[in-house]
Amino acid sequence: MTLKIGELAALSKVSRDTLRFYEKHGLITPSARNASGYRLYSDADVHRISFIISAKEVGFTLNEIHQLLKLEVTKDEKSCQDVKQFVDDKIAVVNQRLAEIKRIKTSLQTLSNACCGGDKPATHCTILEALSDQTN
Amino acid sequence: MTLKIGELAALSKVSRDTLRFYEKHGLITPSARNASGYRLYSDADVHRISFIISAKEVGFTLNEIHQLLKLEVTKDEKSCQDVKQFVDDKIAVVNQRLAEIKRIKTSLQTLSNACCGGDKPATHCTILEALSDQTN
DNA sequence: GTAAACCCTAGAGTATAGTCTAGGGTCAAG
DNA sequence: CTTGACCCTAGACTATACTCTAGGGTTTAC
Numbered sequence: 258m259t260l261k262i263g264e265l266a267a268l269s270k271v272s273r274d275t276l277r278f279y280e281k282h283g284l285i286t287p288s289a290r291n292a293s294g295y296r297l298y299s300d301a302d303v304h305r306i307s308f309i310i311s312a313k314e315v316g317f318t319l320n321e322i323h324q325l326l327k328l329e330v331t332k333d334e335k336s337c338q339d340v341k342q343f344v345d346d347k348i349a350v351v352n353q354r355l356a357e358i359k360r361i362k363t364s365l366q367t368l369s370n371a372c373c374g375g376d377k378p379a380t381h382c383t384i385l386e387a388l389s390d391q392t393n
Numbered sequence: 394m395t396l397k398i399g400e401l402a403a404l405s406k407v408s409r410d411t412l413r414f415y416e417k418h419g420l421i422t423p424s425a426r427n428a429s430g431y432r433l434y435s436d437a438d439v440h441r442i443s444f445i446i447s448a449k450e451v452g453f454t455l456n457e458i459h460q461l462l463k464l465e466v467t468k469d470e471k472s473c474q475d476v477k478q479f480v481d482d483k484i485a486v487v488n489q490r491l492a493e494i495k496r497i498k499t500s501l502q503t504l505s506n507a508c509c510g511g512d513k514p515a516t517h518c519t520i521l522e523a524l525s526d527q528t529n
Numbered sequence: 530g531t532a533a534a535c536c537c538t539a540g541a542g543t544a545t546a547g548t549c550t551a552g553g554g555t556c557a558a559g
Numbered sequence: 560c561t562t563g564a565c566c567c568t569a570g571a572c573t574a575t576a577c578t579c580t581a582g583g584g585t586t587t588a589c
Contacts (some may be wrong), residue, residue, distance in 0.1 A: 428584090
């Protein structure tokens with residue numbers, strides 16, 4: 258299965274321009290071009306863009322994502338130890354972020370539960386009150 | 394306990410400029426000023442900046458964070474139903490992000506485990522291979 | 530009592546991540 | 560065989576989130 262840029266854009270919910278922008282910055286290169294120079298994306302490209310989007314959504318910069326993806330192409334030049342160290346560092350970052358997002362989720366949920374759900378004023382509904390309720 | 398801007402900056406690991414910037418954009422206002430106009434931050438301010446930083450780290454924009462924090466001051470003007478709806482929407486976003494970050498963590502961990510940890514080339518170490526290993 | 534280390538404002542400059550425009554070629558349907 | 564919906568490049572423009580500079584006042588330690 259190959260997709261043209263507009264099709265991949267629709268599928269991934271990003272713009273064509275964004276795909277070209279990511280390409281210019283080395284994040285994703287279509288696996289082929291047709292005779293007229295149209296970009297043709299493969300299944301692997303679909304996975305790749307999906308990873309890029311997920312990573313971005315949870316707060317990684319394009320630069321960091323680039324580093325993560327680069328592990329693929331530099332694999333023979335770096336020792337395994339280096340790769341492992343880099344990835345383990347990223348796991349630590351991800352764990353931190355996981356804890357933060359859970360904290361935010363808990364406060365949002367406390368907030369939602371505190372709300373009556375009726376149409377009275379939400380007098381006791383504040384994020385910061387919800388946050389400080391946590392034994393954290 | 395009150396802190397001057399430099400002290401809060403050191404504590405929160407952001408720059409003074411960032412704190413002033415956040416203030417300009419309505420995210421945080423010091424609870425007081427001294428006679429010379431120096432900003433004085435309270436415990437509540439410390440919690441507030443900590444929330445802002447966490448929310449930002451996990452991918453919320455300053456604008457979204459502003460909306461979350463604004464629930465505090467607009468509480469009497471909005472009906473509880475409105476607040477609940479807004480917060481529940483945010484919870485959905487957070488759940489999505491939680492799933493994504495877990496997916497990334499799993500792939501990073503698969504990647505790390507696949508690495509020998511020795512000093513041989515990391516021939517089979519790629520994020521995308523790790524990602525596609527997942528039954529996802 | 531002065532020098533280093535802080536604080537203030539206002540506004541310019543920068544990095545990141547797109548988004549849009551101009552000017553042109555391609556393709557599928559009618 | 561042309562019209563509308565696509566595709567191309569190059570480069571200008573925008574939004575977000577800082578970061579820095581200039582020019583000046585304040586505080587604290589020696």
